[in-house]
Amino acid sequence: MEYLFEKGTGKHLLLLHGTGGDETSLVDIARFLDDKSTVLSFRGMIQEQGMNRFFKRNGLNQFDYESLEEESDKLLAEITRVSEEQGIALEDWVIVGYSNGANIAAHFILERETKLNKGIFFHPMSLGVVNKKVDLSEKQFWLSFGAGDPIVEKSVFDELENNLKTQGAEVTVELTQTGHQLTMPELTAAKKWLDEI
Ligand code: MLT
Numbered sequence: 001m002e003y004l005f006e007k008g009t010g011k012h013l014l015l016l017h018g019t020g021g022d023e024t025s026l027v028d029i030a031r032f033l034d035d036k037s038t039v040l041s042f043r044g045m046i047q048e049q050g051m052n053r054f055f056k057r058n059g060l061n062q063f064d065y066e067s068l069e070e071e072s073d074k075l076l077a078e079i080t081r082v083s084e085e086q087g088i089a090l091e092d093w094v095i096v097g098y099s100n101g102a103n104i105a106a107h108f109i110l111e112r113e114t115k116l117n118k119g120i121f122f123h124p125m126s127l128g129v130v131n132k133k134v135d136l137s138e139k140q141f142w143l144s145f146g147a148g149d150p151i152v153e154k155s156v157f158d159e160l161e162n163n164l165k166t167q168g169a170e171v172t173v174e175l176t177q178t179g180h181q182l183t184m185p186e187l188t189a190a191k192k193w194l195d196e197i
Contacts, residue, residue: 001078002043010036014093016101020051054104072108095119120190125152126159137168142193144174144186151180
């Protein structure tokens with residue numbers, strides 16, 4: 001997979017972009033969250049009309065579940081491989097995902113045994129898969145939702161929050177009055193959460 005790695009002295013931020021982004025898309029966000037962070041950022045391998053994604057879909061919110069499982073395994077394998085190569089423990093990463101990137105991250109957190117245990121998920125949603133009951137106690141996630149989001153319904157956001165909590169995770173939610181886009185108030189709230197964990 002294509003990825004970008006920049007060594008810093010602060011937090012370890014693992015970046016997963018939204019549909020149409022690439023490995024550079026969230027770097028400024030990461031620098032805002034922690035200007036000294038070490039950054040590892042992947043490019044989704046699925047192409048949808050020239051846009052990068054982390055798994056296939058057959059239309060808006062019509063997910064291809066076979067692709068979701070396959071790409072989750074490939075992405076986790078790459079995260080593990082690059083982390084080993086760089087001498088960084090999986091426990092040290094804070095995942096920072098936006099939209100499609102947040103969705104694949106939340107999926108593999110819920111459905112795979114992994115040492116990754118912290119995440120900031122901007123505008124994520126439940127993908128409707130609840131197969132495994134991985135123990136998420138000791139894991140912490142921060143999630144944002146926009147009241148005017150045309151892509152993420154409140155019900156599927158709530159479903160994700162509930163799934164994470166049911167499996168034992170500590171979840172912090174930031175509600176915004178805007179849509180699917182990132183806003184300064186939510187970035188500031190995410191930074192505060194990151195500073196405190
Ligand atoms: C997804 O496909 O993961 C969601 O619809 C969000 C997005 O469009 O990226």
